[in-house]
Amino acid sequence: MNNRITYLITLGLSLLCLYSAHAETQKPNVLFIFADDQMWNSLGCLEGSQVKTPNLDRLRHQGALFTHAYNMGSYTPAVCVASRTMLNTGAFVWNAAELSPKGNNHNDPNAPKNQAKYTIDKRKPTGYWSQWMKEAGYETYFSGKWHVSGTKAKNLFDHVKHERGGMPGGAKKNYSREFIPGEPDGWSYDKSQGGFWQGGKHWSEVLGDDSEAFLEQAGKSDKPFFMYLGFNAPHDPRQAPKEYLDMYDVNKMKVPVNFLPEYPYNEAAGAGRGLRDERTAPFPRTEHAIKVTRQEYYALITHMDTQIGRILDALEATGKADNTYIFFTADHGLAVGDHGFLGKQNMYDSSMRVPFLLAGPGIPADSTVDAPIYLQDAMATSLAIAQFPKPKQVEFQNLLPLAKGETKTSAYDAIYGAYFGAQRMYRNEKYKMIIYPTINVVRLYDMVNDPLETKDLAEGRNRPVELMNSLFSAYQKQQEEMKDPVDVSKAYETFMSK
Structure with a gap:
């Protein structure tokens, strides 16, 4: 009897050790949800926001x-291409340009004619995000917008459902609307206009369907999963079902404090009247x-938020949340009227800054x-989560110490x-300079006292010369670290001599 008890205790301890070892080696899953053209302050949980995002708010309350x-930034008018190339290769912007077929603006027909020219040497990536996650033992899933030049998602992920391009076609009316007060044109919900309605079902809803199916499949697998879900929303054409448009009274929409009829330097900045986004x-x-x-724009975000709710619910149903x-x-923000853009x-922050949420263990x-x-x-x-050694090509940083409260110091002194x-x-x-x-x-803004960037401190004779020189000196060091191919020192000196 004693031998039997001893045997059972030994067996139990062995099984417990095996379970503990499995639990320790079971890597966390990674679910990456990516919006397109969403400004940083378009979350309902933020003070003063007019946008309704109950599911993103729910995710915000779960984590950081x-x-x-x-x-x-970008080396092409399609800012999303540069952003997504940086994301999937891990390379900073000018190194990412070397890895992108569209990196050299001499070959880009959309490059502004008065553009300061630069030359980019071409090289091939040593790998992509999904490939490294595979090497770390993950089963990989993709659906939605890809838009990374030089490669296809179908060649990088284990499972691919829809691989979308930059934006839907066929919505020609997008560039000829007159916006006459009192004359609504039904653009957002008119399915005959093409755009997001191509194929008969709104693209955001299709991605919601794909996500639920993927998660059901992932829930049955013993392998950890990496899921990359790319919404095309809220990129234009800004189309959503009428019930979502009706959530927002156009007469109660706030016009940005920094609204301008037209930005004074838009043509010189390569963002003038001929740019597709501005038309x-x-x-x-x-x-x-x-x-x-x-x-x-807000209606399209809220519609996307509904699909994100479906994704979060489907994750809960797997038992792996x-x-x-x-x-x-x-991938970047959007001006939607800020400064005339x-x-x-x-x-400006509305275009450069994005919402960023991270929830998970710890x-x-x-x-x-x-x-x-x-x-x-x-x-x-995600590579740190997957316990995968960071490849040399990856220049961006692990956020877990910040997210878990282990440090308050960023890896970056300045952006x-x-x-x-x-x-x-x-x-x-x-x-900000x-x-x-x-x-x-040169323009200068006090981002603490003037976060909407309404007062240019560099304008006029009373500009803060010492401060500006200090900032420009710091910028030059940063520019060297970034391998920036454009020398702006003469432009700065000329401006400061005025």
Whole structure:
């Protein structure tokens, strides 16, 4: 009898050890949800927000909100291509340009004619995000917008359902709307206009369907999963079902404090009247056009939020939610009227800054991180979660120490921004400097006291010369670290000598 008891105890201990070892080696799952063109302050949980996002708010309450997440900029008018190339290769913007077929603007027909020129040497990536996750033992899933030049998602993921391009076609009316007060055109919910209604079902809803099916499949697998879900929303054409448009009264839409009929340097900045994004409303901008545009933009975000709710519910149904890290962010922001812009090809916070949420094991609920980060840090963070050694090509940083409250210090002293050779940005905790090298113009904003960037401190004779020189010196060091191919020193010197 004693021998039998001893045997059972030994067996039980052995099984317990085996279970513990399995639990220790079972890697967390990674669910990455990616929006397109979503400005940083378009979450319902933020003070003053007019947007309704109950499911993103739910995710925010589960984990950490990063309040200062940025895109680094772009070497192509399709900012999403640069952002997604950085995300999937892990390379900073100019190194990502080397890895992208569209990296050299001499070959880009959309490059502004007055653009400061640069030359990019071409090389092949050593790998992509999903490939490294596979090597770490993950089963990989993809559906939605890809838009990474030079490769296809179907060649990188185990499971691919829909691989969308940059934006839906067929919505020609998107560029000829007049926005006449009192004359609603039903654009958002008119399915005959094409766009997001191509195929008979709204693309956001299709991605919701794909996500539920993927999660049901992943729930039956013993392997950890990496799921990359790319919404095309809220990118234009800004179309959503009528019930979502009806949630927003156009007459109650707020016009941005920094609204302008037209930005004074938009042509020199490569973001003028001919740019596709800027042609979705006529010039000069009117307050009514911005109100309608924001009404449709918010409706599309809320519609996407409903699909995200479906995804979160499907994850819960797998029984694996407690061992899953969930990321939500966007490839860049969008102006939607800020400073007279509609697009994202500028250095203002509405276009450079994005929402960023991270929830998962060990991350305190309802926590907030104010330290500056780049949205592409999500990739480096997932590699850390997967216990995969960071490849040399990956320059972005692991956010887990910030998310878990182990540190309050960012890996970045300041945020860098660039658009072609026409715009440069240096953004530290207090100030933002913007440089337009083709016209020798510098702008400076106090981001603490003037977060909406309404007062240019560099304008006029009383500019803070000592402060500006200090910021520009710090920017030059940053530019060297980034391997920036455009020298802006002459533009700065010319401006400061005026």
